[in-house]
Amino acid sequence: MSPNVPYLDESQRTQAALRGASVLYTDLDGTLVARGGNVLADAAGEPSLVTAEAIVAVNRAGLDVVPISGRNRLQLRELTQLLGWHTYIAEAGAITVRGTGLTAEVALDTGEWPDGLLAQGITPFDAITMSGGYEALEAAFPGRIEQFAPWQLVREVTLLLRGCLNLAEAQTVLDTVHPRMDIVDNGPVRSYGTLTCRDMDPHAYHVVPRGVSKARAIELDLAHRGLSRKDAVAIGDSATDIEMASAVGAMVLVDNAFDSPGVLARLQQASPGLLLRTRAKRNEGWAEFARAWVAARAL
Ligand SMILES: [Mg+2]
Incomplete structure (x- = not known):
């Protein structure tokens, strides 16, 4: 249609x-x-x-x-x-x-993050990386999520991932960790990398401070x-x-x-x-x- x-x-x-x-x-x-x-x-x-x-x-x-x-x-x-x-x-x-x-x-x-959330010298990317959000996604969706190498490097705010996710389910998992973050679908990508899912195209995702x-x-x-x-x-x-x-x-x-x-x-x-x-x-x-x-x- x-x-x-x-x-x-x-x-x-x-x-x-x-x-x-x-x-x-x-x-x-x-x-x-x-x-x-x-x-x-x-x-x-x-x-x-x-x-x-x-x-x-x-x-x-x-x-x-x-x-x-x-x-x-x-x-x-x-x-x-x-x-x-x-x-x-x-x-x-x-x-x-x-x-x-x-x-x-x-x-x-940094969207809805309150002032003072980031300690001295800590970037938003550091805060997202240290939040445990990625590890929580990995545990919840084995074989369906990975760091999007090499593009996940040299970043200041967002965590860049590749995966095959139901976005609403992934958001629910992210909501269990602090600080507040959104997962955003940046559209399909060409390669699965190390993912084992084949029931949908691989997508790039960004984990961003909530509201960004x-x-x-x-x-x-x-x-x-x-x-x-x-x-x-x-x-x-x-x-x-x-x-x-x-x-x-x-x-x-x-x-x-x-x-x-x-x-x-x-x-x-x-x-x-x-x-x-x-x-x-x-x-x-x-x-x-x-x-x-x-x-x-x-x-
Ligand atoms: Mg595009």
């Missing part, structure tokens, strides 16, 4: 939403970059300028693009600088960095800019990305999002905001969106 999300070029609401937006919050993997993390390729991974040309058009129009991803701060800094952008949001909404140089301003979000999310990070960033929801759009490919719709004027899903059972299940629930879809997949979908955005802004 195809969920009723209109294409960009058929919705009467597209023009107004894109015309009003000066900032784009973009997911990376499965959205801006092709398979293998390549931006100089088409959706199938063959060498192509399709996305690069769209990025140049957006930059030329003076529009602001903010990568928002589960990747860590160092990974995002390099990509953001390389593409000519300035602000990025790392670790699933937990870290916002404004600037790519030595004077960059870094804001860590991509949507909250966007709300905080827009407030910092003195902008409102209608000044922004977002684009992504996962069930988690759909939650960004609550923080922006329009949430665009690249076409490959609709291959994901998690996305289809999420679309059966109430929409957090205006959803639109591209006709092309992955980074070709991103380029399709970018062309529509630049055109709407030029009207």
Whole structure:
């Protein structure tokens, strides 16, 4: 069944939403970059300028693009600088960095954690690692959860895991430890690693301080800019990305999002905001969106 999300070029609401937006919050993997993390390729991974040309058009129009991803701060800094952008949001909404140089301003979000929860010299990542939450998940779901090597290293806030979990059940297990944490599904990944489950695709998960999310990070960033929801759009490919719709004027899903059972299940629930879809997949979908955005802004 195809969920009723209109294409960009058929919705009467597209023009107004894109015309009003000066900032784009973009997911990376499965959205801006092709398979293998390549931006100089088409959706199938063959060498192509399709996305690069769209990025140049957006930059030329003076529009602001903010990568928002589960990747860590160092990974995002390099990509953001390389593409000519300035602000990025790392670790699933937990870290916002404004600037790519030595004077960059870094804001860590620990959600609902009270001030003073972290002892001197202890990062949110340390607190989550020492909480016993991961060990509790491992004990409750043997063979179904592991650290997502090597990407779980060099992190400051979130614990990055790979597994085959029922998210509600996993949350119940996490709720038995302190401090309060949420487990967030960052969508399917390609390899099972050492997992033994085969009854579902492996997914990447983030364990985050309770309340931390991509949507909250966007709300905080827009407030910092003195902008409102209608000044922004977002684009992504996962069930988690759909939650960004609550923080922006329009949430665009690249076409490959609709291959994901998690996305289809999420679309059966109430929409957090205006959803639109591209006709092309992955980074070709991103380029399709970018062309529509630049055109709407030029009207
Ligand atoms: Mg993605």
